[in-house]
Amino acid sequence: MEIRLGTPQEMEQVWGEQFPQSTKRFFLQALRQGQAEFWTIEEDSRLIGELYLFFSLEDPDFAVPGDRAYLCAFRVIPEKQGRGYGTQLMRRVLKRARELGYREVSIGVEETSPQNLRMYRRMGFTRQVKICTQDPCDVNEQFHPVPCEPFMLLLKSLET
Numbered sequence: 001m002e003i004r005l006g007t008p009q010e011m012e013q014v015w016g017e018q019f020p021q022s023t024k025r026f027f028l029q030a031l032r033q034g035q036a037e038f039w040t041i042e043e044d045s046r047l048i049g050e051l052y053l054f055f056s057l058e059d060p061d062f063a064v065p066g067d068r069a070y071l072c073a074f075r076v077i078p079e080k081q082g083r084g085y086g087t088q089l090m091r092r093v094l095k096r097a098r099e100l101g102y103r104e105v106s107i108g109v110e111e112t113s114p115q116n117l118r119m120y121r122r123m124g125f126t127r128q129v130k131i132c133t134q135d136p137c138d139v140n141e142q143f144h145p146v147p148c149e150p151f152m153l154l155l156k157s158l159e160t
């Protein structure tokens with residue numbers, strides 16, 4: 001098992017056709033312009049997990065270059081969930097943000113996901129920034145955020 005940076009091509013393969021194409025293009029553009037990183041877990045030549053670190057987004061509550069980074073699209077393939085892979089991937093990406101000099105990281109979680117909420121709280125995402133009804137990384141063809149189910153934006157300090 002290896003946790004490493006993934007390439008835009010690998011992201012395209014992992015996403016396939018299952019997500020809105022505009023959102024996929026937004027992520028690919030951010031990766032290519034260095035405004036985001038794609039971190040992945042490779043096991044037996046297969047990518048089984050993904051987590052994206054955005055450095056720059058229009059809404060400064062989510063990300064501010066050099067100061068606050070936004071974590072999103074956190075997934076482990078269903079048959080590998082609950083075995084600690086997600087925790088390891090998250091720890092690696094938090095380390096990366098700290099190494100880059102970031103002071104804090106944000107993450108979104110729906111109130112309907114108590115398991116995820118517990119995991120994030122355990123990992124130090126203790127401050128709630130606001131309730132959101134759009135995610136700056138979930139966009140339409142014009143790259144404008146589309147409305148979504150309400151979710152909490154949580155914050156973790158990297159300074160301790």
Ligand SMILES: CC(C)(COP(=O)(O)OP(=O)(O)OC[C@H]1O[C@@H](n2cnc3c(N)ncnc32)[C@H](O)[C@@H]1OP(=O)(O)O)[C@@H](O)C(=O)NCCC(=O)NCCS
Binds near residue numbers: 073081
């Ligand atoms: C959230 C997710 C990335 C965590 O990865 P993981 O490898 O399952 O996580 P770990 O095994 O390291 O840790 C499991 C912790 O996450 C929680 N968890 C969340 N979803 C889980 C799932 N489907 N299966 C098992 N545990 C899950 C567990 O409760 C556990 O916390 P606990 O130790 O307090 O009980 C993964 O479960 C997943 O892809 N879920 C579906 C997509 C999703 O909800 N993504 C996040 C929002 S975009």
